[in-house]
Amino acid sequence: MAAATPAEYISHHIQNLTFGQHADGTWGVAHGAKEAAEMGFIALNLDTMFWSLLTGILFCYLFRVVARDASIDKPSRWQLCVEMVVEMVAGSVRDAFHGRNALIAPLALTIFVWIFLMNLMDLVPVDFIPFVSHLVGIEYMKMVPTTDVNATFGMSLSIFGLMVYYGIKVKGFGGFFGELAFHPFGKAFLPINLVLETVSMLAKPLSLSLRLFGNMFAGELVFVLIAALIPFWLQWALSVPWAIFHILVITLQAYIFMMLTIVYLGQSHESHD
Protein backbone atom coordinates (compact mmCIF):
# COMPACT_ATOMS: atom_id res chain seq x y z
CA MET A 1 0.00 0.00 0.00
CA ALA A 2 1.99 2.97 -1.23
CA ALA A 3 0.62 6.33 -0.24
CA ALA A 4 1.36 9.20 -2.57
CA THR A 5 2.65 11.62 0.02
CA PRO A 6 3.92 11.38 3.61
CA ALA A 7 0.81 13.24 4.76
CA GLU A 8 -1.40 10.58 3.19
CA TYR A 9 0.69 7.83 4.78
CA ILE A 10 0.40 9.45 8.18
CA SER A 11 -3.34 10.05 7.98
CA HIS A 12 -3.79 6.49 6.74
CA HIS A 13 -1.98 5.12 9.74
CA ILE A 14 -3.88 7.09 12.35
CA GLN A 15 -7.30 6.07 11.02
CA ASN A 16 -9.22 3.35 12.83
CA LEU A 17 -11.20 0.56 11.19
CA THR A 18 -14.62 2.10 11.84
CA PHE A 19 -17.80 0.10 11.34
CA GLY A 20 -21.09 1.90 11.23
CA GLN A 21 -23.93 3.23 9.15
CA HIS A 22 -22.90 5.19 6.08
CA ALA A 23 -24.65 8.40 5.05
CA ASP A 24 -26.82 6.47 2.59
CA GLY A 25 -28.05 4.02 5.23
CA THR A 26 -25.98 0.92 4.46
CA TRP A 27 -23.83 -0.65 7.15
CA GLY A 28 -20.16 -1.17 6.46
CA VAL A 29 -16.63 -0.13 7.11
CA ALA A 30 -15.62 3.48 6.57
CA HIS A 31 -13.26 4.27 3.71
CA GLY A 32 -11.67 7.38 5.07
CA ALA A 33 -11.56 9.77 7.97
CA LYS A 34 -14.44 11.85 6.62
CA GLU A 35 -16.69 8.80 6.18
CA ALA A 36 -15.77 7.63 9.65
CA ALA A 37 -16.72 11.00 11.09
CA GLU A 38 -20.05 10.89 9.23
CA MET A 39 -20.93 7.63 10.92
CA GLY A 40 -21.55 9.44 14.15
CA PHE A 41 -21.40 8.34 17.74
CA ILE A 42 -22.56 4.74 17.42
CA ALA A 43 -19.80 3.69 15.04
CA LEU A 44 -17.59 0.90 16.35
CA ASN A 45 -13.81 0.76 15.98
CA LEU A 46 -13.30 -2.87 15.08
CA ASP A 47 -9.52 -2.87 15.36
CA THR A 48 -9.63 -1.41 18.88
CA MET A 49 -12.20 -4.00 19.94
CA PHE A 50 -10.23 -6.87 18.47
CA TRP A 51 -6.84 -5.97 19.94
CA SER A 52 -8.15 -5.01 23.36
CA LEU A 53 -10.14 -8.25 23.61
CA LEU A 54 -7.16 -10.27 22.38
CA THR A 55 -4.77 -8.77 24.95
CA GLY A 56 -7.37 -9.12 27.69
CA ILE A 57 -7.95 -12.78 26.91
CA LEU A 58 -4.19 -13.34 26.69
CA PHE A 59 -3.72 -11.79 30.14
CA CYS A 60 -6.53 -13.85 31.69
CA TYR A 61 -5.35 -17.06 30.06
CA LEU A 62 -1.71 -16.56 31.05
CA PHE A 63 -2.49 -15.78 34.67
CA ARG A 64 -5.02 -18.61 34.89
CA VAL A 65 -2.52 -21.15 33.58
CA VAL A 66 0.13 -19.96 36.04
CA ALA A 67 -2.31 -20.05 38.94
CA ARG A 68 -3.50 -23.53 38.04
CA ASP A 69 0.00 -24.98 37.68
CA ALA A 70 1.54 -23.05 40.57
CA SER A 71 4.04 -25.04 42.58
CA ILE A 72 5.99 -24.05 45.67
CA ASP A 73 9.14 -26.19 45.28
CA LYS A 74 9.58 -25.93 41.52
CA PRO A 75 8.12 -22.67 40.26
CA SER A 76 8.26 -22.15 36.53
CA ARG A 77 9.67 -18.93 35.12
CA TRP A 78 6.22 -17.67 34.17
CA GLN A 79 5.10 -18.27 37.73
CA LEU A 80 7.99 -16.21 39.09
CA CYS A 81 7.20 -13.43 36.63
CA VAL A 82 3.52 -13.39 37.57
CA GLU A 83 4.41 -13.50 41.26
CA MET A 84 6.63 -10.45 40.85
CA VAL A 85 3.82 -8.50 39.20
CA VAL A 86 1.22 -9.58 41.78
CA GLU A 87 3.58 -8.67 44.64
CA MET A 88 4.20 -5.25 43.16
CA VAL A 89 0.50 -4.56 42.73
CA ALA A 90 -0.35 -5.91 46.20
CA GLY A 91 2.34 -3.68 47.73
CA SER A 92 0.97 -0.63 45.95
CA VAL A 93 -2.58 -1.39 47.05
CA ARG A 94 -1.46 -1.94 50.63
CA ASP A 95 0.37 1.40 50.67
CA ALA A 96 -2.29 3.51 49.03
CA PHE A 97 -5.64 1.97 49.93
CA HIS A 98 -6.81 2.18 53.50
CA GLY A 99 -10.28 0.73 53.26
CA ARG A 100 -11.68 -2.80 53.17
CA ASN A 101 -12.59 -3.93 49.69
CA ALA A 102 -11.81 -7.23 48.01
CA LEU A 103 -12.25 -5.76 44.52
CA ILE A 104 -9.41 -3.24 44.56
CA ALA A 105 -6.36 -5.48 44.28
CA PRO A 106 -7.67 -7.66 41.41
CA LEU A 107 -8.94 -4.52 39.68
CA ALA A 108 -5.51 -2.89 40.05
CA LEU A 109 -3.79 -6.02 38.73
CA THR A 110 -6.14 -6.20 35.72
CA ILE A 111 -5.67 -2.51 34.96
CA PHE A 112 -1.90 -2.70 35.18
CA VAL A 113 -1.33 -5.85 33.12
CA TRP A 114 -4.06 -5.19 30.56
CA ILE A 115 -3.00 -1.60 29.88
CA PHE A 116 0.63 -2.69 29.77
CA LEU A 117 -0.16 -5.40 27.20
CA MET A 118 -2.25 -3.02 25.10
CA ASN A 119 0.50 -0.39 25.18
CA LEU A 120 3.07 -3.06 24.36
CA MET A 121 1.47 -3.47 20.94
CA ASP A 122 3.00 -0.09 20.09
CA LEU A 123 6.48 -1.64 19.94
CA VAL A 124 5.51 -3.78 16.95
CA PRO A 125 6.87 -1.94 13.87
CA VAL A 126 4.32 0.37 12.30
CA ASP A 127 3.72 -1.45 9.03
CA PHE A 128 4.04 -5.11 10.05
CA ILE A 129 0.43 -5.90 10.89
CA PRO A 130 -1.24 -3.35 8.60
CA PHE A 131 0.71 -4.85 5.69
CA VAL A 132 -0.57 -8.35 6.47
CA SER A 133 -4.09 -7.14 7.09
CA HIS A 134 -4.03 -5.21 3.82
CA LEU A 135 -3.24 -8.44 1.98
CA VAL A 136 -6.42 -9.86 3.51
CA GLY A 137 -8.40 -6.82 2.42
CA ILE A 138 -8.68 -4.82 5.63
CA GLU A 139 -7.98 -1.21 4.76
CA TYR A 140 -7.07 0.28 8.13
CA MET A 141 -5.59 -1.37 11.18
CA LYS A 142 -4.40 0.33 14.33
CA MET A 143 -2.88 -2.19 16.67
CA VAL A 144 -2.73 -0.14 19.84
CA PRO A 145 -6.18 0.09 21.47
CA THR A 146 -5.05 2.73 23.93
CA THR A 147 -4.38 5.18 21.09
CA ASP A 148 -8.15 5.20 20.60
CA VAL A 149 -9.93 7.68 22.87
CA ASN A 150 -12.87 5.31 23.03
CA ALA A 151 -10.83 2.62 24.76
CA THR A 152 -9.24 4.91 27.34
CA PHE A 153 -12.50 6.70 28.06
CA GLY A 154 -14.25 3.37 28.41
CA MET A 155 -11.81 2.36 31.10
CA SER A 156 -11.79 5.67 32.93
CA LEU A 157 -15.59 6.04 32.86
CA SER A 158 -15.89 2.56 34.36
CA ILE A 159 -13.51 3.64 37.12
CA PHE A 160 -15.58 6.80 37.57
CA GLY A 161 -18.70 4.68 37.91
CA LEU A 162 -16.97 2.60 40.57
CA MET A 163 -15.86 5.77 42.38
CA VAL A 164 -19.42 7.08 42.59
CA TYR A 165 -20.82 3.64 43.46
CA TYR A 166 -18.40 3.05 46.33
CA GLY A 167 -18.70 6.65 47.47
CA ILE A 168 -22.43 6.27 47.88
CA LYS A 169 -22.16 2.74 49.27
CA VAL A 170 -19.60 3.62 51.97
CA LYS A 171 -20.77 7.11 52.90
CA GLY A 172 -24.45 6.93 52.03
CA PHE A 173 -26.29 9.30 49.74
CA GLY A 174 -26.25 12.07 52.32
CA GLY A 175 -22.57 11.63 53.07
CA PHE A 176 -21.55 11.56 49.42
CA PHE A 177 -23.47 14.67 48.43
CA GLY A 178 -22.63 16.29 51.71
CA GLU A 179 -18.97 15.99 50.86
CA LEU A 180 -19.63 17.59 47.50
CA ALA A 181 -21.60 20.42 49.03
CA PHE A 182 -19.80 21.24 52.28
CA HIS A 183 -16.12 20.88 51.38
CA PRO A 184 -13.71 22.73 51.25
CA PHE A 185 -15.50 25.81 52.54
CA GLY A 186 -18.34 25.74 55.07
CA LYS A 187 -22.07 25.34 54.51
CA ALA A 188 -22.47 29.01 53.67
CA PHE A 189 -20.53 28.66 50.43
CA LEU A 190 -22.65 25.80 49.04
CA PRO A 191 -22.69 26.85 45.35
CA ILE A 192 -18.93 27.50 45.27
CA ASN A 193 -18.27 24.18 46.97
CA LEU A 194 -20.52 22.35 44.53
CA VAL A 195 -18.80 23.89 41.51
CA LEU A 196 -15.30 23.22 42.80
CA GLU A 197 -15.97 19.70 43.93
CA THR A 198 -17.93 18.71 40.81
CA VAL A 199 -15.23 20.05 38.52
CA SER A 200 -12.51 18.26 40.43
CA MET A 201 -14.57 15.06 40.47
CA LEU A 202 -15.16 15.22 36.73
CA ALA A 203 -11.54 16.12 36.05
CA LYS A 204 -10.42 12.78 37.47
CA PRO A 205 -11.74 10.39 34.81
CA LEU A 206 -11.06 12.98 32.11
CA SER A 207 -7.41 13.40 33.03
CA LEU A 208 -7.01 9.66 33.63
CA SER A 209 -8.11 8.73 30.14
CA LEU A 210 -6.55 11.66 28.28
CA ARG A 211 -3.20 11.14 29.98
CA LEU A 212 -3.02 7.56 28.73
CA PHE A 213 -4.41 8.49 25.32
CA GLY A 214 -2.06 11.46 24.88
CA ASN A 215 1.04 9.52 25.80
CA MET A 216 0.22 6.56 23.57
CA PHE A 217 -1.02 8.65 20.64
CA ALA A 218 2.06 10.86 20.69
CA GLY A 219 4.31 7.80 20.87
CA GLU A 220 2.57 6.07 17.98
CA LEU A 221 2.55 9.30 15.97
CA VAL A 222 6.33 9.64 16.35
CA PHE A 223 6.74 6.06 15.10
CA VAL A 224 4.52 6.80 12.10
CA LEU A 225 6.39 10.04 11.40
CA ILE A 226 9.72 8.23 11.51
CA ALA A 227 8.34 5.62 9.12
CA ALA A 228 6.93 8.28 6.79
CA LEU A 229 9.70 10.85 6.62
CA ILE A 230 12.99 8.96 7.00
CA PRO A 231 14.46 6.79 4.18
CA PHE A 232 14.46 3.09 4.92
CA TRP A 233 18.20 2.82 5.53
CA LEU A 234 17.96 5.44 8.32
CA GLN A 235 14.93 3.95 10.05
CA TRP A 236 16.92 2.10 12.68
CA ALA A 237 18.83 5.21 13.74
CA LEU A 238 15.71 6.95 15.02
CA SER A 239 13.15 4.29 15.74
CA VAL A 240 15.37 2.22 18.05
CA PRO A 241 16.11 5.05 20.55
CA TRP A 242 12.48 6.09 20.49
CA ALA A 243 11.34 2.50 21.04
CA ILE A 244 13.70 2.17 24.01
CA PHE A 245 12.33 5.38 25.48
CA HIS A 246 8.83 4.18 24.75
CA ILE A 247 9.35 1.04 26.83
CA LEU A 248 9.67 3.34 29.82
CA VAL A 249 6.58 5.33 28.84
CA ILE A 250 4.46 2.18 28.35
CA THR A 251 5.22 0.75 31.78
CA LEU A 252 4.99 4.13 33.46
CA GLN A 253 1.58 4.95 32.01
CA ALA A 254 0.16 1.57 33.01
CA TYR A 255 1.59 2.03 36.52
CA ILE A 256 0.22 5.57 36.81
CA PHE A 257 -3.26 4.51 35.67
CA MET A 258 -3.20 1.74 38.28
CA MET A 259 -1.91 4.00 41.08
CA LEU A 260 -4.46 6.70 40.35
CA THR A 261 -7.26 4.14 40.24
CA ILE A 262 -6.21 2.88 43.67
CA VAL A 263 -5.92 6.43 45.04
CA TYR A 264 -9.29 7.57 43.66
CA LEU A 265 -11.09 4.48 44.90
CA GLY A 266 -9.36 4.94 48.26
CA GLN A 267 -10.60 8.52 48.37
CA SER A 268 -14.16 7.37 47.78
CA HIS A 269 -13.85 4.92 50.66
CA GLU A 270 -12.65 7.37 53.24
CA SER A 271 -14.02 10.74 54.27
CA HIS A 272 -12.55 14.00 53.15
CA ASP A 273 -11.23 15.04 56.57
Place this chain on the structure above:
Amino acid sequence: MESVVAFSALAAGIMIGLGALGAGVGIGILGSKFLEGAARQPELVPMLQARMFLMLGLTDAVPIIAIAFAALLMFANPFLGQVG
Protein backbone atom coordinates in the same frame (compact mmCIF):
# COMPACT_ATOMS: atom_id res chain seq x y z
CA MET B 1 -9.88 29.16 4.69
CA GLU B 2 -6.17 29.87 4.48
CA SER B 3 -6.31 31.85 7.69
CA VAL B 4 -7.91 28.87 9.46
CA VAL B 5 -5.04 26.65 8.37
CA ALA B 6 -2.47 29.32 9.21
CA PHE B 7 -3.89 29.93 12.67
CA SER B 8 -4.17 26.18 13.29
CA ALA B 9 -0.50 25.75 12.48
CA LEU B 10 0.39 28.62 14.79
CA ALA B 11 -1.83 27.21 17.52
CA ALA B 12 -0.23 23.78 17.24
CA GLY B 13 3.21 25.31 17.56
CA ILE B 14 2.27 27.41 20.57
CA MET B 15 0.58 24.46 22.30
CA ILE B 16 3.57 22.19 21.90
CA GLY B 17 6.03 24.94 22.83
CA LEU B 18 4.31 26.05 26.01
CA GLY B 19 3.66 22.47 27.01
CA ALA B 20 7.33 21.65 26.57
CA LEU B 21 8.25 24.69 28.64
CA GLY B 22 6.01 23.66 31.52
CA ALA B 23 7.07 20.03 31.38
CA GLY B 24 10.75 20.91 31.21
CA VAL B 25 10.71 23.27 34.18
CA GLY B 26 8.49 20.99 36.27
CA ILE B 27 10.45 17.83 35.66
CA GLY B 28 13.72 19.68 36.18
CA ILE B 29 12.60 20.79 39.63
CA LEU B 30 11.29 17.30 40.38
CA GLY B 31 14.55 15.68 39.33
CA SER B 32 16.67 18.10 41.30
CA LYS B 33 14.68 17.49 44.47
CA PHE B 34 15.03 13.76 43.93
CA LEU B 35 18.78 14.00 43.53
CA GLU B 36 19.02 16.13 46.63
CA GLY B 37 17.00 13.63 48.64
CA ALA B 38 19.02 10.73 47.23
CA ALA B 39 22.26 12.42 48.25
CA ARG B 40 21.01 13.01 51.76
CA GLN B 41 19.62 9.50 52.33
CA PRO B 42 20.92 6.94 49.81
CA GLU B 43 19.02 4.12 51.52
CA LEU B 44 15.71 5.69 50.46
CA VAL B 45 16.60 5.81 46.75
CA PRO B 46 14.34 2.92 45.55
CA MET B 47 11.27 4.36 47.22
CA LEU B 48 12.09 7.91 46.12
CA GLN B 49 12.72 6.75 42.57
CA ALA B 50 9.32 4.99 42.38
CA ARG B 51 7.57 8.12 43.66
CA MET B 52 9.59 10.31 41.30
CA PHE B 53 8.46 8.29 38.28
CA LEU B 54 4.89 8.57 39.46
CA MET B 55 5.20 12.34 39.75
CA LEU B 56 6.94 12.46 36.38
CA GLY B 57 4.01 10.78 34.70
CA LEU B 58 1.54 13.13 36.35
CA THR B 59 3.54 16.26 35.49
CA ASP B 60 3.96 15.08 31.91
CA ALA B 61 0.27 14.40 31.47
CA VAL B 62 -1.08 17.82 30.52
CA PRO B 63 1.78 18.76 28.15
CA ILE B 64 1.34 15.43 26.39
CA ILE B 65 -2.40 15.99 26.14
CA ALA B 66 -1.51 19.33 24.53
CA ILE B 67 0.75 17.51 22.06
CA ALA B 68 -2.05 15.09 21.22
CA PHE B 69 -4.42 18.00 20.51
CA ALA B 70 -1.74 19.76 18.45
CA ALA B 71 -1.31 16.56 16.44
CA LEU B 72 -5.07 16.52 15.96
CA LEU B 73 -4.88 20.08 14.58
CA MET B 74 -2.05 19.11 12.27
CA PHE B 75 -3.52 15.95 10.77
CA ALA B 76 -7.27 15.97 11.25
CA ASN B 77 -8.17 19.59 11.71
CA PRO B 78 -11.75 19.86 12.94
CA PHE B 79 -11.94 23.57 12.12
CA LEU B 80 -11.62 23.04 8.38
CA GLY B 81 -15.09 21.59 8.05
CA GLN B 82 -16.71 24.59 9.71
CA VAL B 83 -15.51 27.15 7.15
CA GLY B 84 -17.44 28.05 3.99
